[in-house]
Amino acid sequence: MNDNKITVPKEPVLFMLNKIPGYDHNSAHNYDKNAQKFAGIAGLEKIKIYPYIERAFNEAALHGSFDRHTDKVLDIGCGPFLLALPFLRRGIAVDGIDSSKNMLKVAKENLKKTNLGYASNDNMEEISSMRDVPNGSYGFAMMNFVHQCCPNRKSLDKLFQVAFKALKPGSTLYITGAHPDHLDVAHSLCEYDIEDVSTMKEGQRYTGRIYQQDGTSYDLYGDHFWQIDSLKKSARKAGFNFSNGDVEKIEDVEVLSPVRQPSREAAYFGMTLTKPMPKAQVA
Ligand SMILES: C[S@@+](CC[C@H](N)C(=O)[O-])C[C@H]1O[C@@H](n2cnc3c(N)ncnc32)[C@H](O)[C@@H]1O
Numbered sequence: 001m002n003d004n005k006i007t008v009p010k011e012p013v014l015f016m017l018n019k020i021p022g023y024d025h026n027s028a029h030n031y032d033k034n035a036q037k038f039a040g041i042a043g044l045e046k047i048k049i050y051p052y053i054e055r056a057f058n059e060a061a062l063h064g065s066f067d068r069h070t071d072k073v074l075d076i077g078c079g080p081f082l083l084a085l086p087f088l089r090r091g092i093a094v095d096g097i098d099s100s101k102n103m104l105k106v107a108k109e110n111l112k113k114t115n116l117g118y119a120s121n122d123n124m125e126e127i128s129s130m131r132d133v134p135n136g137s138y139g140f141a142m143m144n145f146v147h148q149c150c151p152n153r154k155s156l157d158k159l160f161q162v163a164f165k166a167l168k169p170g171s172t173l174y175i176t177g178a179h180p181d182h183l184d185v186a187h188s189l190c191e192y193d194i195e196d197v198s199t200m201k202e203g204q205r206y207t208g209r210i211y212q213q214d215g216t217s218y219d220l221y222g223d224h225f226w227q228i229d230s231l232k233k234s235a236r237k238a239g240f241n242f243s244n245g246d247v248e249k250i251e252d253v254e255v256l257s258p259v260r261q262p263s264r265e266a267a268y269f270g271m272t273l274t275k276p277m278p279k280a281q282v283a
Pocket residue numbers: 017020031032042076077078079080081082083097098099100103143144145146149150159
């Protein structure tokens with residue numbers, strides 16, 4: 001893609017989802033409470049993640065499913081918006097959606113800190129249902145480290161349904177997260193209280209810690225275990241196809257800390273899903 005002439009995209013709309021059917025989001029996990037700390041450390045972790053998202057996006061754009069003049073990216077569970085900022089810098093419009101007010105506050109601060117001129121305070125739109133996100137209007141969506149917040153199969157299904165509805169036919173959803181096969185191996189920036197992943201049940205809740213670069217940590221609770229197969233099942237149920245097939249493994253980030261080591265296993269995964277075009281009408 002030719003990025004030589006970059007027009008700054010319109011200020012992102014941040015959809016604040018204040019009610020998720022099926023569960024009390026604020027008591028479900030502590031991403032809201034630790035939004036600021038998460039933003040600090042998530043930035044580092046995302047160094048390894050972003051190139052995979054970028055590649056998935058470039059492939060989608062190359063195949064014509066994303067028109068950079070008219071289309072937008074949707075960042076589902078955008079948190080501090082760190083993975084959206086590189087898109088904006090490339091001139092690609094992004095909207096975000098999250099159910100945590102504090103995460104979106106940090107997202108707004110991060111937008112203001114860019115030199116792209118985003119300063120307004122009226123880009124937050126409160127919605128009470130994912131149904132309020134414009135349907136079929138996004139040319140690419142990403143969902144990074146979000147599915148583990150789903151406490152049960154119903155909410156997992158819902159997340160994929162929401163992504164499916166928001167996307168235009170023919171476009172891509174790229175998902176990333178901590179690799180479920182290796183959650184028992186400590187990562188450089190976090191560790192989970194799981195001794196053996198083979199004993200974990202689908203949807204089982206687990207705790208852990210996220211490490212700051214100075215070696216201090218804060219507790220993580222309310223994440224839920226989902227095998228890749230469960231994600232595929234929910235994605236298929238929503239209507240997604242698997243392009244490029246499958247799941248890719250993403251290695252851990254190195255941190256300059258004497259006490260933390262990167263995971264020797266693939267710490268993260270990425271998965272490409274496509275919303276199929278409607279079947280051609282037979283005359
Ligand atoms: C671990 S953070 C990841 C944030 C960001 N995607 C990133 O990778 O840096 C998970 C985020 O997903 C949000 N979230 C969880 N479930 C959600 C849902 N059903 N709808 C919207 N946001 C959700 C949380 O509030 C939190 O901000």
